[in-house]
Amino acid sequence: MSDSVVSIVSYEKPFESVRRAVALCDGLAGLPRGARVFIKPNIVFWTRATDFPKWGVITTSRVVEDMVALLRDHGIDDITIGEGTVVMDPRDTETQQHAYRSLGYDRLQKRYGVKTVNVLQRPFRKVDLGDGVRLNFSVDALESDFIVDLPVLKTHNQTVVSLGIKNLKGLIDIPSRKKCHSADEQRDLHFMVARLADRLPPVFTLLDGIYSLERGPAFDGHVHRSDLLVASSDILSCDLVGARILGYDPTEVPYLVHAARNHGRAADLSGIRIVGRSIEEVSGRYEYDFSWGQNARGERMPLPLVKSGLAGISYPKYDLSLCTYCSFLNGVILSAIRAAWKDEPWQDVEVLTGKRMAPTPGKQKTILLGKCMSRRNKNHPDINEEIAIRGCPPKIDDIIAALHRAGIPVSSAFLKNYEQMPGFFLRRYEGKAEFDEAFFRVG
Numbered sequence: 001m002s003d004s005v006v007s008i009v010s011y012e013k014p015f016e017s018v019r020r021a022v023a024l025c026d027g028l029a030g031l032p033r034g035a036r037v038f039i040k041p042n043i044v045f046w047t048r049a050t051d052f053p054k055w056g057v058i059t060t061s062r063v064v065e066d067m068v069a070l071l072r073d074h075g076i077d078d079i080t081i082g083e084g085t086v087v088m089d090p091r092d093t094e095t096q097q098h099a100y101r102s103l104g105y106d107r108l109q110k111r112y113g114v115k116t117v118n119v120l121q122r123p124f125r126k127v128d129l130g131d132g133v134r135l136n137f138s139v140d141a142l143e144s145d146f147i148v149d150l151p152v153l154k155t156h157n158q159t160v161v162s163l164g165i166k167n168l169k170g171l172i173d174i175p176s177r178k179k180c181h182s183a184d185e186q187r188d189l190h191f192m193v194a195r196l197a198d199r200l201p202p203v204f205t206l207l208d209g210i211y212s213l214e215r216g217p218a219f220d221g222h223v224h225r226s227d228l229l230v231a232s233s234d235i236l237s238c239d240l241v242g243a244r245i246l247g248y249d250p251t252e253v254p255y256l257v258h259a260a261r262n263h264g265r266a267a268d269l270s271g272i273r274i275v276g277r278s279i280e281e282v283s284g285r286y287e288y289d290f291s292w293g294q295n296a297r298g299e300r301m302p303l304p305l306v307k308s309g310l311a312g313i314s315y316p317k318y319d320l321s322l323c324t325y326c327s328f329l330n331g332v333i334l335s336a337i338r339a340a341w342k343d344e345p346w347q348d349v350e351v352l353t354g355k356r357m358a359p360t361p362g363k364q365k366t367i368l369l370g371k372c373m374s375r376r377n378k379n380h381p382d383i384n385e386e387i388a389i390r391g392c393p394p395k396i397d398d399i400i401a402a403l404h405r406a407g408i409p410v411s412s413a414f415l416k417n418y419e420q421m422p423g424f425f426l427r428r429y430e431g432k433a434e435f436d437e438a439f440f441r442v443g
Contacts, residue, residue, distance in 0.1 A: 003273040004234035006241045008282060011210045011227040018066035018206070021229040024275045027204045029233065031146050033075035038144035038201075039067065042151045042167050042208075043083045044217050045328075045422070046099040052422030053429055056213030056223040059150045060439040061103045063208045063229075067148055068112050077113060081105060082140055084119035084170045086177075086324050088393055093121055104442025111442075124173045129195040130262075133187075135176040137200070146202050149235065153209035153228060154216035155246055155288035158189060158320055158327075160253045162217050163242040164205035164235040168196040178392075181323040183355035183372075189320040194258035197235050205238040206231045210439060212246075214286040219422045220331060225434040228282055236263060237272045244269065247285030292317040305338055312346030313337065313408070314360065321355035325393035326370045332418045333369070333399060336410040340403075347407040352377065359383050365406045370394055 007024035011017045022028060031037075041059035045052075064081070071079055087095045096118040100106065108114040117140055124136035141147060151167035159166055169177060180192040197203055209228030215221040230245065232238035236259050240250045250256045250267040260267040291303040299314040315337070318330060330353060348364040355372040361382040367389065368374045374388040389402045396415050403410045429435040 003271050004232060004237035005273050005275060006230065006232040006234070006237050007275050008241070008245075008277040008279070009229045009231070010277065011229055014062060015066045015069055017229060018063060019070055021206060021231040021276070022070060022204075025231050025233060027206070027231055027233050028070075028074055030202075031074065031076070034078070035076055035145040036078045036143070037071055037076050037080070037146045037148060038141045039064065039079060039081045039148045039150060040141070040167060040171060041081065041083055042162075042170070043085045043096075043099050043103075044170075045219065046085050046087075046095050047419045047422055048095055048098050049417075049419035050423030051426060052219050053223060053425050053435070054219075054437075054440050055211035055225075055429070055435050056152060056154060056216070056221065057219050058103075058440075059152055059208050060210050061105075061442050062210065062439045063150060063206065065104070065108060065442050067150060067206065068108055068114055071148070072112055079112065080115045080117055080140055080144070081108070082117040082119045082122075082138060082171075084138070084173075086174075086328075088325065088328070090120075090174070093118060096120070103440055107442040119171060120174065124176075127199045129198055131195075133192060133195055135179065135192075135196075136173040137176075138171045141171045141200065144201055146204070147200055149203050149205040150208055151205070152211070152213060152216075153207045153226065153230065153242060153245065154213035154221070155286045156217050157215060157289050158318075158322075159193060159255055160248060160288050161239070161243045161246055161256075163207060163239040164203070165197050165239055165255065165259060166193055168200070168203075169193060171200075172196075178323045181321050181355070183321050183376075185356070190254035191258055193255045194262060198262070202233070203235050204231070204233050205235045207238065207242050209245075211435075212286070215288060215290060218328075218331075219425050223429070223435070224286075226282075234272075236260065236265070240267070240269060241272065241274065241279065244279050245283045247283060248288075302334060305334070305341075308338060308341060309343065310338070310341050312348055314350045314363070316350075316352065316357060319354050319356055321372070322353050326353060329369070329393060329399070332415065332421065333403075333410075335421065336403070336414050337408060339414060340408055340410045342409075349406045349408065367402055367406055369399075 005025040009021040123139040156162035207230040212226040293303040293306040301315045350363040351367045371392040
């Protein structure tokens with residue numbers, strides 16, 4: 001078998017840098033004129049309530065436009081951009097359209113005839129990925145001739161890295177996404193994600209590393225201006241190289257180990273030819289996880305909360321079974337709890353999340369966050385007072401009521417205005433010229 005080719009290119013100039021990254025790995029080889037192309041950017045998060053630091057979180061409009069222009073130059077007229085951004089209200093169809101307008105995709109429609117679709121509002125088809133894994137994929141992607149995958153170069157607090165294969169999770173429906181966060185520790189998130197590309201049309205991957213993200217996938221991570229593009233027609237090879245650039249041996253990334261094994265490959269760079277820049281000159285160690293610790297009472301919680309002196313509450317660290325909906329709420333709840341702390345211990349409360357956790361004997365109050373946790377531990381004998389927050393996802397009013405019942409006086413206004421929170425993170429980047437909003441506009 002001939003070597004897979006992965007190109008590593010510095011981003012220096014609009015269009016030309018993307019063109020060079022694609023040309024060096026011959027990324028459009030075999031793509032016939034008249035083909036139907038589906039572009040999958042990464043818009044993992046969006047809010048209409050406030051601006052937020054998009055750098056390193058979502059794919060730059062610069063790379064999207066450059067890729068569209070390159071496809072048009074290649075003779076491709078049928079181009080669809082599709083994403084399935086998760087929103088807290090499943091009836092919310094406007095947020096995705098707002099994202100597309102704000103990112104300039106309406107201009108791409110006028111300039112290049114590009115179509116945009118909200119994947120979650122379009123049909124899905126069940127696909128057998130082997131070994132009993134069946135997920136529902138976007139019909140628009142399945143019926144294309146070619147997929148252009150445009151993820152961001154980032155680490156991820158559950159999957160270690162989030163690159164080409166992980167970005168395809170946005171092509172499956174919500175029940176399938178939740179299924180990926182299984183309580184089964186063998187058939188876990190890594191096991192599921194590893195298969196996402198296996199039954200799709202040919203995929204060309206271009207990692208957008210103009211901005212890269214540490215402790216991703218969202219706006220609370222640490223952004224770097226990296227000016228890198230990584231590209232390949234072999235999605236697994238692209239991810240293996242991307243992991244190394246982020247400072248990880250691929251064997252440290254379980255979904256890459258699964259994917260390599262599924263394809264009869266080693267989880268290393270053997271059989272990969274790298275062109276352009278070398279890994280050594282562009283790599284660095286990016287942390288992927290958030291730190292948890294224990295206070296003097298043995299209560300578990302995020303390290304910043306330990307350092308703030310919180311006591312009387314235990315908030316064990318999330319695991320791979322925590323799905324995207326509750327994951328976002330998790331951060332909001334922790335912020336509200338920290339803001340509510342007044343230097344007086346609470347009533348020996350424990351908060352459990354995901355699908356696997358079990359209560360700690362002896363706790364006075366146990367909050368079960370979400371439908372999965374509420375079902376798993378309903379009437380558990382080790383729970384003294386059960387406070388279940390049902391719902392998938394749970395409602396903010398129910399979260400407030402549960403925390404108040406547990407004796408934690410979180411601010412109702414803080415939680416009800418949670419969509420404003422991403423705007424606060426912009427303060428980190430004020431006055432720093434390298435963080436340029438122009439990369440998320442189409443001129």
